[in-house]
Amino acid sequence: MDTIEIEDLVLRVKKSDQKAFNTLFNELWEPMYSYACSILMNDSLAKDIVQDIWIDFWQRRQDVEVKFLKSYLYKSIRYKCYNHLRDQKFNKIQLEVAKSVSVASEVDQSDDVIELSTRINSVISNLPKRCQVIFRLSRVNNIDNKEIASQLDISQRSVENQISYALRQLRKELAVAKTLFSFL
Template sequence: MQTEVLRSCSDEVLLEMIRLEGNHLAFTTLYDRYWNKLLAIAYNLLRDKSSAKEIVQEVFISLWNRRTNIEVRNAGSYLATAVKFSVFKQIERERRYRHIELADVGDLQLAAVDDRIEDLFIKEYLAGLLEALPEKCALVINYSRIRDWSNAQIAEELNIAEKTVEGHLTKGLKLIRANLKASGMLSLLTASATWHLFR
């Protein structure tokens, strides 16, 4: 397919071509379509053009490397979220590394720091999703998934029936998953230890 034709294709079509065919031209078209927008996002957060370029490049490389098993419905939202996620990790990593004597830290300890940074980001992101839920729904999710309370304990605490707890839980988790899928975060979170709480 010629480049001109690909330029007129929707993101969804390009993503399918990338996922199913490993189509390099489709990938390049998506790259060209979003590069400047993503660079602007990264630069606004980092104020360092070189680092911003590196992060955007890594996001696209990751997309290509994971093309066969990644589910992305909205390319723009997914890529923007992935860039913000990467920026956050870099900022947090640098902050934490300043408090560590790197000469005395092995690769395994550095990996543990990276895992902790990622976990922190995910918890903060999910906390933001909880705040957007209806109040009772958010409370039930918080008690169930964060505090690990049973449905009976939640029902007693909130003075509601266990069936009502189950209803809030089902509704809340459904909304969270839908939000994660729409934003593209679902693909970023599935490997996380925190994510199992919201399955």
């Protein structure tokens, strides 16, 4: 099932379409369960956690804003599993598995990269036009500040100031994303 089909089903779920929910559930339950099992090493607990996530998704379907469903679901699994492990006494094998599984799933990472890229492009497109041009020349085209200044017939200091301004805006606007990606 591709991303467009999933997005369409999520929109239908938001409108309380039980058939769309069942389709998503049937498609995604098994990989979610396998992921939870790989963290917890407990089949029944993994089933319970995955069930809880699906129940929560259905109950909050109209309130939750989900752009990438797989990413959302896998993060939910990881969060619930880690919370459970944190609250339990567990053995050395479970500790080792928890450490080895801490790397985000491939789906999770690619969705996060797409989302971050979209946010970065949005921040850049909201910069003043001259600042956008200078920033893209510097960071996308890898042109040094002196050459940019020469091309645009401005001082090198102006180029540096514009790049600094753009970077400050990116840092400010993406602070939330930084927190999100620090968990990966």
